[in-house]
Amino acid sequence: MSERSEFDVLVVGGGPAGIAAACCAAEATPRVAIVDDNPALGGQIWRDEPAPSTSQSAIWYQRLARLPVQIIAGTRAFAQAGPHILVAESEDGVCELAFRKLILATGARERFLPFPGWTLPNVMGAGGLQALARSGLTMRGKKIVVAGTGPLLLAAAAHLRQSGAEICLIAEQASRRHLIVFSVRLVCHSSKLQDALALRRELAGVPYLTSCWPAAAQGKEKLESVMLRRGAKTWSVDCDYLACGFHLVPNTELAALLGCGVEQGRVRVDDLQQTTVPDVHCAGEPTGIGGLELSLVEGQIAGHAAAGAPDAARGLFAKRKGLRRFAAGMDRAFALRPQLRSLPQADTLVCRCEDVPLGRLREHSSWRAAKLLTRCGMGPCQGRVCAPAVEFLLGWNVESVRPPVFPVRVESLTTTVTGAPPTLS
Numbered sequence: 001m002s003e004r005s006e007f008d009v010l011v012v013g014g015g016p017a018g019i020a021a022a023c024c025a026a027e028a029t030p031r032v033a034i035v036d037d038n039p040a041l042g043g044q045i046w047r048d049e050p051a052p053s054t055s056q057s058a059i060w061y062q063r064l065a066r067l068p069v070q071i072i073a074g075t076r077a078f079a080q081a082g083p084h085i086l087v088a089e090s091e092d093g094v095c096e097l098a099f100r101k102l103i104l105a106t107g108a109r110e111r112f113l114p115f116p117g118w119t120l121p122n123v124m125g126a127g128g129l130q131a132l133a134r135s136g137l138t139m140r141g142k143k144i145v146v147a148g149t150g151p152l153l154l155a156a157a158a159h160l161r162q163s164g165a166e167i168c169l170i171a172e173q174a175s176r177r178h179l180i181v182f183s184v185r186l187v188c189h190s191s192k193l194q195d196a197l198a199l200r201r202e203l204a205g206v207p208y209l210t211s212c213w214p215a216a217a218q219g220k221e222k223l224e225s226v227m228l229r230r231g232a233k234t235w236s237v238d239c240d241y242l243a244c245g246f247h248l249v250p251n252t253e254l255a256a257l258l259g260c261g262v263e264q265g266r267v268r269v270d271d272l273q274q275t276t277v278p279d280v281h282c283a284g285e286p287t288g289i290g291g292l293e294l295s296l297v298e299g300q301i302a303g304h305a306a307a308g309a310p311d312a313a314r315g316l317f318a319k320r321k322g323l324r325r326f327a328a329g330m331d332r333a334f335a336l337r338p339q340l341r342s343l344p345q346a347d348t349l350v351c352r353c354e355d356v357p358l359g360r361l362r363e364h365s366s367w368r369a370a371k372l373l374t375r376c377g378m379g380p381c382q383g384r385v386c387a388p389a390v391e392f393l394l395g396w397n398v399e400s401v402r403p404p405v406f407p408v409r410v411e412s413l414t415t416t417v418t419g420a421p422p423t424l425s
């Protein structure tokens with residue numbers, strides 16, 4: 001039998017959106033908790049960041065520390081046990097988290113597209129390699145090609161360079177024209193403009209090629225070189241690592257499991273960040289990729305709204321509107337170009353958990369049929385990597401979701417407070 005805790009406001013996800021949501025909720029209501037699957041809060045951007053006391057992250061951490069918010073770290077919500085009850089797993093076992101109001105702030109992950117050689121050792125996600133460097137992987141003297149699309153490539157490249165790596169080049173699939181239009185928008189957002197200028201300084205001298213992408217990763221036992229394509233030209237660059245990502249994908253699975261409407265890969269929310277399910281709010285990247293500032297503002301709105309203070313939330317609507325406009329511009333600038341659909345060959349693995357190549361997927365007409373007959377998306381990552389790729393490559397609807405939303409221990413599926421298994425509808 002597992003433990004059950006009860007909260008007025010439960011926040012799933014302890015990144016910037018979740019921290020902001022919990023602070024605003026806890027300033028107006030008791031019994032607020034954040035559950036996050038990592039040992040420390042901070043999400044993708046703040047988790048391992050050494051924070052000077054004046055930084056934005058430190059200011060939010062200090063605000064959170066002054067409030068009676070319960071932090072449930074190293075714990076992952078994976079199913080629901082009934083209305084207003086989530087089930088979560090940690091190293092210590094399974095627990096039930098009952099809530100009056102729920103705020104989903106589950107963030108985003110990198111999008112990977114398959115190309116020949118992408119499963120070779122040392123071909124990594126750009127954010128993933130950055131995270132490894134933050135947690136101590138030696139980068140000094142390593143030659144790195146950074147490729148794919150989106151602003152994360154620049155942030156990752158700058159960090160890897162600071163860690164002592166040599167960035168051979170950054171290959172951005174977006175066109176120069178799209179990026180110029182996007183850059184003009186930066187002028188209206190002074191903090192983003194400053195970030196962009198700082199990145200430019202940090203990456204001075206590093207070639208940044210637009211309309212350029214990785215055609216193949218090459219090597220015997222591990223990566224030795226990357227073949228790049230730009231227009232009709234292809235060439236190879238020797239390197240130790242390829243840091244590669246094609247922008248981000250919202251983590252919508254838990255919201256979908258709870259029955260929240262998801263449209264075009266984003267959780268649908270109203271002005272108060274309320275989803276289509278009563279008492280369930282959503283904030284940050286699951287509602288669309290918008291960056292740190294938008295996650296913070298949406299988190300605050302969701303926190304105020306969940307704590308019954310809609311007027312405080314309304315004061316942030318104008319700021320959110322400007323940031324959403326910026327996010328829409330980012331979506332347009334870094335939209336994947338159709339040529340990337342021809343990157344994988346018939347024998348290129350798409351589902352690396354279950355070894356399913358593109359040719360086998362093409363024998364089927366839908367994600368469901370392919371899952372049933374090839375096990376694509378049924379391995380340890382539960383489709384987190386291959387589903388967004390398949391959606392882009394084959395145009396299939398991949399939005400079906402079943403519990404558990406993460407792989408869990410068998411005993412976690414069978415143990416709840418009531419002794420009944422979590423709802424596996």
Ligand SMILES: Cc1cc2nc3c(=O)[nH]c(=O)nc-3n(C[C@H](O)[C@H](O)[C@H](O)COP(=O)(O)OP(=O)(O)OC[C@H]3O[C@@H](n4cnc5c(N)ncnc54)[C@H](O)[C@@H]3O)c2cc1C
Nearest residue numbers: 013015016017036037043044076077107127284285291292
């Ligand atoms: C790999 C990666 C690297 C990035 N690096 C940068 C960078 O260097 N600079 C930059 O400006 N932006 C970066 N970004 C973008 C940045 O993460 C976002 O702009 C911002 O952090 C979003 O905040 P968030 O709170 O919405 O989500 P996140 O910061 O992603 O936080 C979501 C949290 O929820 C947790 N979670 C998700 N599901 C569950 C669950 N079911 N149970 C429990 N916990 C759960 C996640 O583990 C995570 O800790 C990066 C994004 C990614 C994916």
